[in-house]
Amino acid sequence: MARAAVSGRLSWRTATLVEARAENASARTLVFDVPGWPGHLAGQHVDVRLTADDGYTAQRSYSMSAPADGARVEITVQTVADGEVSPYLVDVLAVGDAVELRGPIGGWFVWRPEQLDPVLLVAGGSGVVPLMAMIRARRKHHNRSVFRLIYSVRTPDDVYYADELRRRARDDHGLEVTFVYTRFGEDAHRISVADVNTHGWPPELEPACFVCGPTGFVETVADILVALGHDPRRVRTERFGPS
């Protein structure tokens, strides 16, 4: 496995919410202003820390959903039922409020704009977040490598960035987007070898594969990719949660 050097101390910074938009009934995109933000690569995440008035703190990791853009740091959070942190970020935090945040974290699950190999992105649910950062970074840097996104999600109402994905699939040349619905339509199913084989890249093209989502989803897709002949070293994974 190649190494990625990241150095320096990660200190907590004050992050002020400057913009928020609902992605759907249970997920919200939050844009923070973080003075002094050092920049980041698509795929990296931040740690967010909340402090109650008695000093109790809780921290969680969130992938950034957009490439570096000055002091702006954008994340998308899905509410987890009886979660400690996510419901606060989705339903309570208001524009003008601040949290603490540090990063960028992670030097492995990243896509660099200098890369020219074909890219396969496979998202399960909120796992689309860091993959969207890669799609946006590709466009922002006028990168011409060919991208395919396979996005597994319950129903069309659960899709994040729906309008933007539709627009980019039409306008960003070399980007293809395929949805696999697990609970919608006659063809509802969990992602299978056929989906990955049909809508991914053949292993001979040596694509960089990025798989992100709940643990079980990531395990399934990574196994499928290896079974189809992809070199395990070209399959990078990020597991979001216990489910």
Place this chain on the structure above:
Amino acid sequence: MATLSPGFRGRSREAEPKLPPGQYLTHDFPVLSAGPTPKVPTERYEFTIGTETGEKHSWSWDELLKLPAETPTVDIHCVTKWSKLGTSWKGVSLDTLFEDVESAADYAMAHSYGGYTTNLPLEDLLDGQAWLVYEFDGEPLHPEHGGPVRLLVPHLYFWKSAKWVRGISLLLDDEPGFWEAAGYHDYGDPWREQRYQGD
């Protein structure tokens, strides 16, 4: 300087003396690794300790199972913030494996099938602090969780407990492993919250 989060209460504040700072309890067993799960057949499994002089000590799967086994019950702490208390394992103490190994090295690098590495001071692997485990909760260790064999070093963040471990090389000088080179802490003590470099 703490920024207060108005309206944030957090979960119950019962003192949980077994929980390091910034961690929360989980009853699941989440998985964290950088790539697909390597499938390592036990017939091909081999564990090797290599010293700084190039000497090698190896054990096959069958040889490993014949060594005296221990059944540690320990708390584990992942840098992604979850902790799991009272997990039970079966395996071989590294003290047993290091019995006949002569070395002047202070550092160790664990290597895994799939290419993962992680570095630890050798002293953290000895004196009843570390095991090569092949069972979890009375069952063969599932590949997702590092089977057939993983390292178990419960007093450090769990990324130090290399899954699919196939060897340890002894080094005179410290070198960063996979996550350590990517900005994670060199040592990783959960009680001192050593998550990232500089913590």
